[in-house]
Amino acid sequence: MRRLAGSIALIVIVAAACTSAATVSPLSAPTTSPAPSAVVTPSPVAIPTATQPPSSVPIPSPTATATPVSISDLAWQRVTTLDGAALGGDIVGFAGGYIVTSDDKVFWSADGTEWTAVTIGSRVADIASDGRTVLLAGAEERDCGPDPCEPGSTGCGGPVCKASPVAWRSVDGLSWERSKPWPVAAVDSDAYRALETALWSVPTGGWDAVLSYLTGDTSNLVGVFHSDDGLTWVALPADLPASIGGSAEEPFWGPGAADETGRRLLAGWVFAGDSVQTSLFTSPDGGSWTWLEDFPEPGLMVSAVLASSAGGSPLWSVAGTGAIDPGDDSGRPTVWTSPDLAFWSGQTLAMGDSVSGWVSALSPATFGYVAVGRLVLAPETDPVDMSWASADGVDAWIPLAVPTEPGVQGPSVVADGPAGVIGIRWADDSGDEPVPAIVWALR
Numbered sequence: 001m002r003r004l005a006g007s008i009a010l011i012v013i014v015a016a017a018c019t020s021a022a023t024v025s026p027l028s029a030p031t032t033s034p035a036p037s038a039v040v041t042p043s044p045v046a047i048p049t050a051t052q053p054p055s056s057v058p059i060p061s062p063t064a065t066a067t068p069v070s071i072s073d074l075a076w077q078r079v080t081t082l083d084g085a086a087l088g089g090d091i092v093g094f095a096g097g098y099i100v101t102s103d104d105k106v107f108w109s110a111d112g113t114e115w116t117a118v119t120i121g122s123r124v125a126d127i128a129s130d131g132r133t134v135l136l137a138g139a140e141e142r143d144c145g146p147d148p149c150e151p152g153s154t155g156c157g158g159p160v161c162k163a164s165p166v167a168w169r170s171v172d173g174l175s176w177e178r179s180k181p182w183p184v185a186a187v188d189s190d191a192y193r194a195l196e197t198a199l200w201s202v203p204t205g206g207w208d209a210v211l212s213y214l215t216g217d218t219s220n221l222v223g224v225f226h227s228d229d230g231l232t233w234v235a236l237p238a239d240l241p242a243s244i245g246g247s248a249e250e251p252f253w254g255p256g257a258a259d260e261t262g263r264r265l266l267a268g269w270v271f272a273g274d275s276v277q278t279s280l281f282t283s284p285d286g287g288s289w290t291w292l293e294d295f296p297e298p299g300l301m302v303s304a305v306l307a308s309s310a311g312g313s314p315l316w317s318v319a320g321t322g323a324i325d326p327g328d329d330s331g332r333p334t335v336w337t338s339p340d341l342a343f344w345s346g347q348t349l350a351m352g353d354s355v356s357g358w359v360s361a362l363s364p365a366t367f368g369y370v371a372v373g374r375l376v377l378a379p380e381t382d383p384v385d386m387s388w389a390s391a392d393g394v395d396a397w398i399p400l401a402v403p404t405e406p407g408v409q410g411p412s413v414v415a416d417g418p419a420g421v422i423g424i425r426w427a428d429d430s431g432d433e434p435v436p437a438i439v440w441a442l443r
Contacts, residue, residue: 069367071389075401076410076423076440079112085437087426092129093417099134099173100424101127102437106136108173111419112441118174122166123195126209126254130201135230136168136176137197137209165195165211165222169230179231184211184222198254203307204262206230208286210240210253219252226286236287244270244279251279257307257316265316265341267302276301280318282341295344300334304362308339312364315339317393319371321358331356333373333386337394349388349397351375357386365416369393370400370442372411372423385410389442400442411440 082100089101097110101124109115124138141163164181196219198210207230211222224238244251251268258264264286269278278300280292295318306317315337333349349371351357357375368391374383387400387410402410411423421442428435 071367071391071398074367074389074442076387077443078405078408079422079439079441080115082107082115082424082437082439084117085424085427087428089124089413089424089426090127091413091415091422091424092127092134093415093422094129094134094173095132095418096172097419098415098417098422099127099129099170101136106173106176109422112417112422112439115439116174118176120168120176125195125197126199128199128201128207130203130207132171133230134170134173135199135201135207137199137211138166138168139163139195140166140178140181163195165197165233167207167209167227167230167233177231179227179233182211182225182233183235196252196254198256198266200256200258200264202226202258202262202264202286203260204258208256208258208264209233210256210266212250212253219250221250221253224286236285238283238287238289240266240268240281240289241291244268244277247271247277255302255305257305259307259316260309263307263341265305265307265318267305267318269302278302278320280341292341294342295336300336301358303358303360306362306364313369313393315393316341317362317369319359319362321356321373331358331376333357333359333371333375333388335359335362335369335371335390335393335397345394347395347397349373349386350399353377355379357383361411361413363414363416363421365389365421365442367391370414370416370421371397372414387411387442408435408438411438414442 084105085100085102085107091098091100097108098112100107104120104123106118106120106124107115108118120136122138122140124136126137128135165184166181167179168176169179170176195213199207201207206226206228209225211225212219213222221240224236224240225233226236227233242250247270249270251270253266253268256264256266262284264283266281267278268281269276280295281289282292283289300320302318302320304319308314308316318336319334321331321333333351334346335349336344336346338344349359354375354377357373359371359373362369362371368389371388373386375386376383385402387402388397389400390397409425411425414421414423423440423442425438425440427437
């Protein structure tokens with residue numbers, strides 16, 4: 001997918017962004033958002049066993065509009081709150097609506113207005129959709145012994161839980177079928193809690209995933225995997241490099257994507273002092289990977305990768321920034337595009353007088369593309385929200401009006417679906433007045 005709501009790259013960027021309490025848009029005049037609708041309290045739903053996804057389920061048609069959309073008229077409108085949604089996660093759109101991930105739960109909505117919570121029971125590391133089916137990736141604990149740190153124990157050296165990577169599949173967002181454990185050795189629970197997965201659909205058939213886990217700040221690659229149906233996974237004999245840019249550290253992997261020929265594109269990155277060294281890799285089959293030496297901006301931090309599509313854009317798109325540190329004035333919110341993964345063109349998105357910024361999420365839409373991110377207006381200041389839209393994803397990225405209600409921030413992740421573009425701003429309990437997760441619609 002777009003990102004980890006999903007990848008390690010997106011988590012790092014969004015985590016850096018979440019220190020902000022500012023709500024002033026630097027590039028657009030304040031707009032008046034409609035009053036929020038009544039809060040819908042999600043109700044728990046059991047997870048029954050699902051049947052094989054029917055091939056007859058249609059991929060949704062582009063969102064119907066009475067007149068062509070004028071990008072300059074678009075603005076974020078507050079729809080509702082999403083109670084119970086923790087920090088982080090992602091959102092996808094599919095034929096049945098929208099699904100938001102949050103820790104060990106997902107939230108489903110047909111149109112972005114009313115949401116139903118479903119407890120998965122294990123932390124969800126990533127989410128992806130092929131338009132009909134939605135797939136979650138995470139890990140499931142098993143073989144747990146007594147808690148070695150419970151009161152009265154003599155220490156924390158006793159037995160610990162083991163965990164195995166698993167996936168969950170759904171065609172409606174409510175009923176989820178768990179996969180068989182992936183063909184890897186179970187790992188300790190500490191690694192489970194730091195499990196990261198870059199997951200994406202492959203239009204020629206099935207799903208790919210790159211699985212790794214963290215030990216402290218160090219990434220440990222488990223492997224590259226493929227599944228034809230999301231339930232049975234096989235390890236691919238992948239030749240991803242053990243280092244990038246001469247770094248002694250193993251790379252972090254993700255996000256990734258695949259086009260309609262099966263061509264894959266995957267980002268890998270490492271910390272290099274106070275900056276980041278990022279490279280892109282491509283593969284025709286998920287096994288043999290080639291470094292794209294001509295990709296620009298070696299300090300780029302990638303937050304989103306979109307594949308070209310015969311029915312949509314003919315361009316590959318990569319979004320991110322040149323710096324992790326929001327105070328580093330080398331960072332610029334940028335979208336790179338390529339027709340062939342060989343020649344790349346970069347477009348810096350409008351920043352006004354800001355000193356730095358980044359793109360945290362990128363999504364296709366019926367009118368073109370929408371990107372969300374943050375800008376730093378001056379050194380030593382908190383970042384502020386920003387959104388942009390473009391008809392072709394190449395140039396003419398137009399700043400969108402961002403809500404300026406006190407204590408309210410614009411979306412962190414976005415996805416297009418049956419009711420148009422929906423965005424989520426995660427809950428914030430860092431201030432005196434906790435702010436719940438907010439659902440936004442771009443209209």
